[in-house]
Amino acid sequence: MASDEDAKDDGYTAPELADSRWLHHAEAFASTSFWSVARRLPAIVRESVGIAWTASKRDTVAAIGLNLVGGVMTTLGLLATAGVLRELFAAGPTPDKVRAAMPALIVAALATAAKGGLTIAAGWAQARMAPQINFAIEIRLFEATTAVELGAFDDAGFAEDMDRARERGMAEAASLVDSTVNLVTGAVGVVATATAVTVIEPLLLPCLILASLPSAITAVRVARREYVTLLSRITRRRRLWMLANLMANRLTAAEVRTYQMRGFLLGEYRRIMHSETGALLSLVRTQTGTRLAGAVFSGGAAFALYAALGGLLLAGNIPLAAAATALIALQQARMSQYTAIYAANMLYEDALYYGDYRAFLDRAENHLPKPGGTPVEGFDEIRLDDVSLRYPDTDAPAVDGVSMTLRRGQVIALVGENGSGKSSLAKLIAGLYEPAEGVIRWDGVSITDLDRASLARHVAVTTQDWWKFPFTAEQNILIGRHDRTGDGGPSITDAARSAAAHDMIEKLPFGYETLLDRAFKKGHDLSGGQWQRLVSARAFYRDAALLICDEPSSALDARAEHAIFQQLRADPARTIVLITHRLANVRHADHIYVLHEGRVVQHGGHDALMDQGGLYRELFELQASGYRASV
Numbered sequence: 001m002a003s004d005e006d007a008k009d010d011g012y013t014a015p016e017l018a019d020s021r022w023l024h025h026a027e028a029f030a031s032t033s034f035w036s037v038a039r040r041l042p043a044i045v046r047e048s049v050g051i052a053w054t055a056s057k058r059d060t061v062a063a064i065g066l067n068l069v070g071g072v073m074t075t076l077g078l079l080a081t082a083g084v085l086r087e088l089f090a091a092g093p094t095p096d097k098v099r100a101a102m103p104a105l106i107v108a109a110l111a112t113a114a115k116g117g118l119t120i121a122a123g124w125a126q127a128r129m130a131p132q133i134n135f136a137i138e139i140r141l142f143e144a145t146t147a148v149e150l151g152a153f154d155d156a157g158f159a160e161d162m163d164r165a166r167e168r169g170m171a172e173a174a175s176l177v178d179s180t181v182n183l184v185t186g187a188v189g190v191v192a193t194a195t196a197v198t199v200i201e202p203l204l205l206p207c208l209i210l211a212s213l214p215s216a217i218t219a220v221r222v223a224r225r226e227y228v229t230l231l232s233r234i235t236r237r238r239r240l241w242m243l244a245n246l247m248a249n250r251l252t253a254a255e256v257r258t259y260q261m262r263g264f265l266l267g268e269y270r271r272i273m274h275s276e277t278g279a280l281l282s283l284v285r286t287q288t289g290t291r292l293a294g295a296v297f298s299g300g301a302a303f304a305l306y307a308a309l310g311g312l313l314l315a316g317n318i319p320l321a322a323a324a325t326a327l328i329a330l331q332q333a334r335m336s337q338y339t340a341i342y343a344a345n346m347l348y349e350d351a352l353y354y355g356d357y358r359a360f361l362d363r364a365e366n367h368l369p370k371p372g373g374t375p376v377e378g379f380d381e382i383r384l385d386d387v388s389l390r391y392p393d394t395d396a397p398a399v400d401g402v403s404m405t406l407r408r409g410q411v412i413a414l415v416g417e418n419g420s421g422k423s424s425l426a427k428l429i430a431g432l433y434e435p436a437e438g439v440i441r442w443d444g445v446s447i448t449d450l451d452r453a454s455l456a457r458h459v460a461v462t463t464q465d466w467w468k469f470p471f472t473a474e475q476n477i478l479i480g481r482h483d484r485t486g487d488g489g490p491s492i493t494d495a496a497r498s499a500a501a502h503d504m505i506e507k508l509p510f511g512y513e514t515l516l517d518r519a520f521k522k523g524h525d526l527s528g529g530q531w532q533r534l535v536s537a538r539a540f541y542r543d544a545a546l547l548i549c550d551e552p553s554s555a556l557d558a559r560a561e562h563a564i565f566q567q568l569r570a571d572p573a574r575t576i577v578l579i580t581h582r583l584a585n586v587r588h589a590d591h592i593y594v595l596h597e598g599r600v601v602q603h604g605g606h607d608a609l610m611d612q613g614g615l616y617r618e619l620f621e622l623q624a625s626g627y628r629a630s631v
Helices: 021-030 034-055 057-088 094-147 150-154 158-169 172-200 204-247 250-258 262-314 320-365 422-430 452-456 473-481 492-498 502-506 528-542 558-568 606-612 615-625
Strands: 381-389 399-407 411-416 437-442 459-462 546-550 575-579 591-596 599-604
Touching (some): 034 094, 034 320, 057 094, 094 172, 158 320, 172 204, 204 250, 204 262, 250 262, 399 422, 399 437, 399 575, 399 591, 399 599, 411 422, 422 459, 422 575, 459 528, 473 492, 492 502, 492 528, 502 528, 528 546, 591 615, 599 606, 599 615
Parallel strands (some): 411 575, 411 591, 459 546, 546 575
Antiparallel strands (some): 591 599
């Protein structure tokens, strides 16, 4: 169980990952009894069969149905074996006994052969289900992660749930179904042999059941302890992953060496790994003790079972042939019991992890945008009335009571110091967030009443934290409007030229077909400024009516910066929201909004703001002073 001690590693107090709500159910699992697990199995099996049925009805029916028929063959084979032994142990000449046993022997052989063929066919159907289930489960997860609102990723527990769903919860779906089929296989084997044992000697049936209980209880306890230990280790494992990524990453390698961080990072890794190793050794010790106790009780139960059979023989309650057949049946039953118990163990464990996947999907449902709404065909005016935005677990709002109007064709500049709320306000304007207070209207219609998908088609955003997609240069531009079907927008090369990126791309080893990721064979990387030009080309290719540029030239040289700003002003029908600390680039904006601590403290044109004095003039003159000749 995660606790304050889990965050401390040899005196080092690591930051605690936010939102521990997902740990609450670990206590319930730790106290779950064997009988509670047994009661849960039918529901787990139903859900598992539902997963398999959704993935492939035919393979589900084949995998389960063939195993059921195989169980019938097992029973038939054991009963035929009893007939063979009865004839062989009867009085009379050996040739006569063999001839009398031949029909039953043929039936036993055919039943055994049929059981083998059915097992192979069932295994084929079972193996076919895994890739189909993985496909369905993975698609469902990523449909959820790509559909939720951006604000979901600000939810402290959302990332935790998503990581657990991806790390194992998603992978356990196929294993859950596989374990269910194995459980059915084992259970059918147990029932088949139990049926044969009942026919041969009913008194052996309760002995068979009692012999299996110690193994079943041991398996469940081992599974529960392993799961609870995993939950307690998630936070520590994420810290280890973070440190490992810092120490073995090309992007961090330069700073690690520049600041001589090697000793620091290795020290942190050793401290946390020491606790992780201790937790794993403790788990091994606990599980070994549990397995040892289970083995002792299982051995005692097996001894009692064979003693009961010996007593029946000595008392003359069963004939020798029946006893011999019962012995064969009991051995088969033990194998089937082991299969069933192991499958139940795995099924229970898989269900715990798959439950994380289901819990994440349920959580994601709460973050989906409202479906439907008024389609957006464009806009003439976007109005913000007293809008605010507050991120979870923060005291101060990122945007606080902002009102402004954006009209088609205008260039609107957002200016302010770091942390003043410019990027957050831009995300509100883009429709990436809904305001916590106030209202945003597109041509008089509240953004909450608009169809979010059609609204997004009219918006392009270049962020200051762009992602380096591992695609070709052409694909990196194409994803700006990947579904374009000849709507008259700019071509890829036109967009690249607008961003001063065409010549740069042409000089790459394979031009527009160059893969931009060195992790791949023949991959290539770009400088920060080159990437920023590519990102700008993507925005130009999108050809949206509203273009939001958040520090679009922070990594550009003067020539590329000049070219991009010329293109930003080239389309008179495009509305530009410009965020930049280079105030020389906002002098010609139609309207400038100056933000401080999430609020608009000044707004107007450049000349009017310079005349007013205040924060804008102060910031502008501070920058301008750097270009003046010193006296």
